[in-house]
Amino acid sequence: MEKLIIDAHSHLWLNQDTVVNNQRICQLEPNRSRSLFFGEERQMLPPFMTDGQNTAERFLSNMDYAQVAAAVVTQEFIDGIQNSYLLQVESRYPNRFFTFGMLDYRNPDFMQNAPGVVEAFKGIKIPAARLPQQFLTDAMLQLLQLMEKQGKILGIELQDGDTQVGQMEELIQECPNLKIAIGHFGMVTREGWMSQISLARHKNVYVESGGITWLFNDEFYPFPSAIRAIKQAADEVGMDKLMWGSDYPRTITAITYKMSYDFVEKSADLTADEKRMFLGQNAKQFFGFGELPELPYIKNMSE
Incomplete structure (x- = not known):
């Protein structure tokens, strides 16, 4: 392709x-x-x-138009727990979506529901940025060990800077075979963001850029500082550990869906190989996508 x-x-x-x-x-x-x-x-x-x-069908229309072959659907407390709907989405469109399940970690008894949710999903999301600073409790470690045993993927977002990085190092040591995707590009515009990026020096840890256009919204398109941050992160951990993410749909209140990645595609500061890895190849390998559709370019009426 x-x-x-x-x-x-x-x-x-x-x-x-x-x-x-x-x-x-x-x-x-x-x-x-x-x-x-x-x-x-x-x-x-x-x-x-x-x-x-905010349905899968509407998203697929945006994806097809922007030539986005597949998407990873994560979760966040501010959306409410969407497990039931996301299971339907992945069942209906298995070659287009990878969906994360989520538990209500604010409930001290969340492990009671964990086995069924872990079994149902390929990955589990932990929005640690919205949890107490000490998120790595005994119950959380029990969940992560269960995920590692079953070959699931962890999606996680951390509080700004290095506040929770030490716990991530402990987590990685306890679960060395657990695949981890760190979100929001380490909260790139906040002080200490590179401490989160550096976690990707571990073999199973990757970083995705969901929300990067939101974080650089004051600068706006074509986000030159975001390009510099991507290059800085690649210098630290390698471009093969970084993945593009849009944070759809909230980010497209300010820009179009295609704009959320074509500032990378059009950048003169990244090589063709770097763009290929960042925009799709790394995510295909990390999340295990199979055969994907080839999406033709469709002209706008304004062209």
């Missing part, structure tokens, strides 16, 4: 209605694309998604 693009960080939901830190997150009144987010009105979805449903 001449052009292989895989999105290593996206979100889907049928209904967003949850509580985080005792504050409700939900769609506002019907026929609006905005959400109540920690007491503020936020544009959570593009304004034309007026029913609040």
Whole structure:
């Protein structure tokens, strides 16, 4: 395949209605694309998604148009736990999506439900950035050991800087065969972000760039500082450990879906091989995607 693009960080939901830190997150009144987010009105979805449903079919339309062959769907507490819907998505479109399951780690008894969720999904997400700083509890380590035993993938996002990096080093030592994808490019615009990137020096640890356009939003397209950060990370751990991610759909309230990767594709500061690895090849190998569709370029009406 001449052009292989895989999105290593996206979100889907049928209904967003949850509580985080005792504050409700939900769609506002019907026929609006905005959400109540920690007491503020936020544009959570593009304004034309007026029913609040961020579905696989809508995403596939964006993916096909942007020539994105496959996507990894992660989870976050602010979306609510979407296990039921994501199992349907992967069953319906097995060659296009890899979906992460998630448990409510805020509940001290979360391990009671863990065996079934781990069995059902190829990967499990832990949003450690929204958990207490000391997230690596005995119960969490028990979950990670179960995942390692069953060959599952861990998706994780950490608090800014090196706050939780020491626990990650402990986790990697305890579960040396567990495959790990660190999200949000180590929170690249925050002080100490390279400490998270450096975790990818371990053989089974990769880093994905979900949200990088959000983190550099003040600079905006074509995000030259994001390109410099990608090069800096590659110098530290190798381009073969880095993967592109969009953080769809929230990021496309500011830019189009295609813009979330073509600033990399059009950059003169990355080689063709570096772009190929970062935009698709690494994710294909890491997440184990099989045969993928070849998506033709479709002209816009404005061309």
